Amino acid sequence: MTLNRRLFLGTLASASAALSAPMVWGQAKPHVVVIGGGAGGATAARYLMKDSEGALDVTLIEPNATYYTCFFSNLYLGGFRDFDSLGHTYGKLADMGIKVVQDMATGVDRAARTVTLGNGDVLNYDRLVIAPGIDFVDDSVPGWSLDVAEVMPHAYKAGPQTQLLKSQVEAMPQGGTFAMVAPPNPYRCPPGPYERISMVAHLLKTNNPTGKILIFDPKENFSKRALFEEGWQKHYSGMVTWIGPDLGGANVEVRADTMEVIVDGEAEKVDVCNVIPAQKAGMIAATAGITDDAGWAPVDPASMRSKSDENIYVLGDASAQGDMPKSGFSANSQAKVAAMAIRGELTDSRVFPARYSNTCWSLIAPDDGVKVGASYEPTEEKIASVESFISETGEDAALRKSTYEESLGWYSGITADMFG
Amino acid sequence: MTGRRLFLAGLAFTLGLAPGVKADPLGDAEHGATLFKRQCAACHQIGPDAVNRIGPHLNGVFGRRLGGLDGFRYSNPMQQMGADGTDWTIERLDAYIENPRGFLPGTRMSFRGMTDGNDRSALIAFLRDWSDQPQDIPESAPTATRTEPQLPPEILAIEGDAEYGEYLSSECSTCHKRDGSDDGIPSILNWPEEDFVTAMHEYKSRLREHPVMQMMAGRLSNEEIAALAAFYATYGE
Numbered sequence: 001m002t003l004n005r006r007l008f009l010g011t012l013a014s015a016s017a018a019l020s021a022p023m024v025w026g027q028a029k030p031h032v033v034v035i036g037g038g039a040g041g042a043t044a045a046r047y048l049m050k051d052s053e054g055a056l057d058v059t060l061i062e063p064n065a066t067y068y069t070c071f072f073s074n075l076y077l078g079g080f081r082d083f084d085s086l087g088h089t090y091g092k093l094a095d096m097g098i099k100v101v102q103d104m105a106t107g108v109d110r111a112a113r114t115v116t117l118g119n120g121d122v123l124n125y126d127r128l129v130i131a132p133g134i135d136f137v138d139d140s141v142p143g144w145s146l147d148v149a150e151v152m153p154h155a156y157k158a159g160p161q162t163q164l165l166k167s168q169v170e171a172m173p174q175g176g177t178f179a180m181v182a183p184p185n186p187y188r189c190p191p192g193p194y195e196r197i198s199m200v201a202h203l204l205k206t207n208n209p210t211g212k213i214l215i216f217d218p219k220e221n222f223s224k225r226a227l228f229e230e231g232w233q234k235h236y237s238g239m240v241t242w243i244g245p246d247l248g249g250a251n252v253e254v255r256a257d258t259m260e261v262i263v264d265g266e267a268e269k270v271d272v273c274n275v276i277p278a279q280k281a282g283m284i285a286a287t288a289g290i291t292d293d294a295g296w297a298p299v300d301p302a303s304m305r306s307k308s309d310e311n312i313y314v315l316g317d318a319s320a321q322g323d324m325p326k327s328g329f330s331a332n333s334q335a336k337v338a339a340m341a342i343r344g345e346l347t348d349s350r351v352f353p354a355r356y357s358n359t360c361w362s363l364i365a366p367d368d369g370v371k372v373g374a375s376y377e378p379t380e381e382k383i384a385s386v387e388s389f390i391s392e393t394g395e396d397a398a399l400r401k402s403t404y405e406e407s408l409g410w411y412s413g414i415t416a417d418m419f420g
Numbered sequence: 421m422t423g424r425r426l427f428l429a430g431l432a433f434t435l436g437l438a439p440g441v442k443a444d445p446l447g448d449a450e451h452g453a454t455l456f457k458r459q460c461a462a463c464h465q466i467g468p469d470a471v472n473r474i475g476p477h478l479n480g481v482f483g484r485r486l487g488g489l490d491g492f493r494y495s496n497p498m499q500q501m502g503a504d505g506t507d508w509t510i511e512r513l514d515a516y517i518e519n520p521r522g523f524l525p526g527t528r529m530s531f532r533g534m535t536d537g538n539d540r541s542a543l544i545a546f547l548r549d550w551s552d553q554p555q556d557i558p559e560s561a562p563t564a565t566r567t568e569p570q571l572p573p574e575i576l577a578i579e580g581d582a583e584y585g586e587y588l589s590s591e592c593s594t595c596h597k598r599d600g601s602d603d604g605i606p607s608i609l610n611w612p613e614e615d616f617v618t619a620m621h622e623y624k625s626r627l628r629e630h631p632v633m634q635m636m637a638g639r640l641s642n643e644e645i646a647a648l649a650a651f652y653a654t655y656g657e
């Protein structure tokens with residue numbers, strides 16, 4: 001029955017989608033479509049396929065053949081990893097039987113339960129997982145848009161942007177200035193901008209010791225602040241200046257043509273300007289009509305199911321869930337809960353209570369690693385933090401080194417957990 | 421550091437020439453026993469009834485081939501070193517204990533290392549007391565026993581629900597790789613269930629250090645710990 005209905009709907013939708021007769025896919029098994037092959041989507045697809053043991057058809061839609069992790073992209077900036085080590089492909093997921101489609105999802109018809117792809121194909125779904133990561137909020141930093149990202153990179157989606165930022169830092173004149181416009185909350189990877197500052201400082205210390213770093217920050221405070229400030233003092237004394245909202249950090253404009261940052265009306269000439277704009281859920285979430293006024297997609301804390309549509313789950317950065325930071329670790333953790341819930345619905349497998357966790361490691365200097373983490377549980381209203389820990393200031397070098405080594409283990413672990 | 425190594429290497433040579441001579445070549449074995457109890461005994465046994473647990477037993481470790489005990493699953497690099505004909509000597513033990521991953525990248529031994537040279541020589545003196553090369557095994561009762569703390573038998577007796585454990589394990593596999601390899605975070609595959617349960621309870625009660633593990637174990641119930649232990653005991657075999 002569902003088969004016919006789906007074929008029928010699929011045909012209709014596709015007939016209107018394009019003139020060249022596009023392909024229509026109908027499945028006999030329940031079909032889960034996953035949009036986005038990142039920390040949330042790749043993990044969800046893998047766990048759905050692995051744990052359902054053939055009872056589900058799983059399709060993963062992702063435009064890029066290689067996924068470059070944002071996590072550890074700062075370590076690449078600092079010279080601790082090569083770029084290729086950040087890249088991961090989808091071959092093992094395809095080998096498991098996941099249908100990996102290299103394209104963009106451009107539309108979601110929730111009534112018809114179909115997803116339209118960039119090439120015009122239309123896919124039917126029983127459940128849809130939306131995990132597109134973030135997009136940037138237009139005009140959040142006046143003067144900046146994606147059009148000037150080649151001059152003032154964001155480097156907050158890993159790939160060519162990250163390489164561009166690194167080459168700009170390396171080309172900085174001696175004694176030049178690196179500026180970062182830090183994002184307002186909420187954004188992906190709360191310690192990410194400050195780990196990046198540490199890595200840029202490390203590069204400058206080696207290549208350009210008279211170089212300066214300015215951070216313009218709209219926030220009163222930031223993640224792991226005491227740890228970062230201690231580290232900057234210790235390793236990069238005098239190099240880093242943080243300008244918070246009381247000194248104009250929330251009133252910043254940029255001019256790409258003159259390489260200026262305008263702070264409270266005063267122009268500062270800089271050599272590199274890393275603008276990390278305000279963020280919102282990846283576009284397709286808004287296209288699907290499941291986002292709130294702030295641009296994120298609210299979910300049920302116990303399952304990651306969209307509050308707007310019972311057939312849709314939202315994972316990772318795009319979701320509005322409560323206390324979990326937007327991180328790769330969180331997205332991976334949420335994906336496992338959603339995969340279990342979806343399997344339970346479609347194949348009657350056992351469903352266990354949701355549990356979530358997160359740990360974010362950051363590197364401050366060679367062998368100087370720190371971490372912050374928490375465990376979470378669903379409550380009626382949100383995913384709530386239960387217990388947390390953070391590295392302490394003044395820890396000895398051996399502990400910091402082992403924290404860094406642990407982060408290498410984590411990277412290896414989570415990427416294997418995502419991509420097989 | 422190098423000086424210390426050379427010194428130890430020299431000693432090993434002297435001992436080799438005069439086996440059986442009970443000198444006081446190394447550190448304080450009694451201090452070594454305390455260190456063993458605190459830092460090694462959660463995974464390694466030593467003494468008359470010692471058997472392989474998470475780590476291999478350490479009776480007779482001096483002169484033993486690396487990866488040389490039958491019935492223990494060593495890491496590939498450890499096996500490789502053994503296959504290459506490497507035996508445990510004082511200086512190798514010293515280097516390994518000082519920095520396990522530096523000496524043997526890829527080792528499964530999840531131990532950060534012991535930087536204090538005096539501590540290392542004390543520990544080595546203690547290990548040597550349980551080796552017959554040199555032949556000076558004392559008749560005394562074992563100074564080291566594992567199982568700290570003693571878990572109530574009813575906790576150890578809980579039959580784990582391995583299927584639930586499989587779901588719970590998805591939280592572990594973000595860091596602990598499912599193929600058992602160790603790139604900075606230890607493997608937790610194929611641990612004897614009792615050891616797994618003991619370790620988790622030690623994290624839970626904060627007897628073992630590690631903030632992430634204390635947090636993870638902290639919210640696991642006795643049943644959930646048993647479920648994970650049941651799942652991991654046979655996973656990947």
Ligand SMILES: Cc1cc2nc3c(=O)[nH]c(=O)nc-3n(C[C@H](O)[C@H](O)[C@H](O)COP(=O)(O)OP(=O)(O)OC[C@H]3O[C@@H](n4cnc5c(N)ncnc54)[C@H](O)[C@@H]3O)c2cc1C
Nearest residue numbers: 036038039040070071105132133189316317326327328329
């Ligand atoms: C500099 C930096 C450092 C970081 N460090 C860490 C860290 O150390 N630890 C940590 O846990 N996290 C870290 N993060 C955060 C982490 O990268 C993100 O939180 C995580 O990637 C979120 O996962 P996600 O699945 O929501 O999105 P992503 O991983 O971004 O994946 C989204 C995917 O969806 C695809 N996509 C988007 N739209 C569509 C569409 N319409 N159709 C099809 N596909 C689409 C994209 O191409 C992308 O591959 C860091 C981030 C940055 C920027």
